[in-house]
Amino acid sequence: MKPWLAHAFIAMIFAGLTTVIAKQGLAGVSAELGIAIRTVFVFFFVMVFVAFSVPLAEFKTLQQPSLLWLAISAFTTAISWIYFYKALKEGDVATVALIDKGSVIVAVILAWIFLKEVLTLRIVIGAALVIAGLIVISRR
16 A cells, blocks of 8 residues: 555545544534634644654755645635534544545546546546535435
8 A cells, every 4th residue: 555545545544533532522612712722732742743753954945835835725624624613522433424525526626627637437436425424414
């Protein structure tokens, strides 16, 4: 298995764990305070990871465009997390998590348009199945 594929599956597992654990953490806490506390911990854990895995020289190679795109990504992440936590606070985990994972459809379309990534039959079928799952699970 290619390393990036293993990383993607590990991310998937931990994203699933995160959702269930976050729902428990939101008991008696507003979604806004919950996301703020989570973000502080995420920052700490990521900085510890960076301290042990990124050479100091790499910081000198950062370019303005990369910083700009990462800042925009941080903004969109913050909006995603805020609304995800608002939905998670009130909704059930399975429905909220699946709708959130529908972001794969947005990512596929934007990658095709802006990054010129190839839409293969496999990707189109997979995306269609995700859309079907979204429809099934979001209807009551």
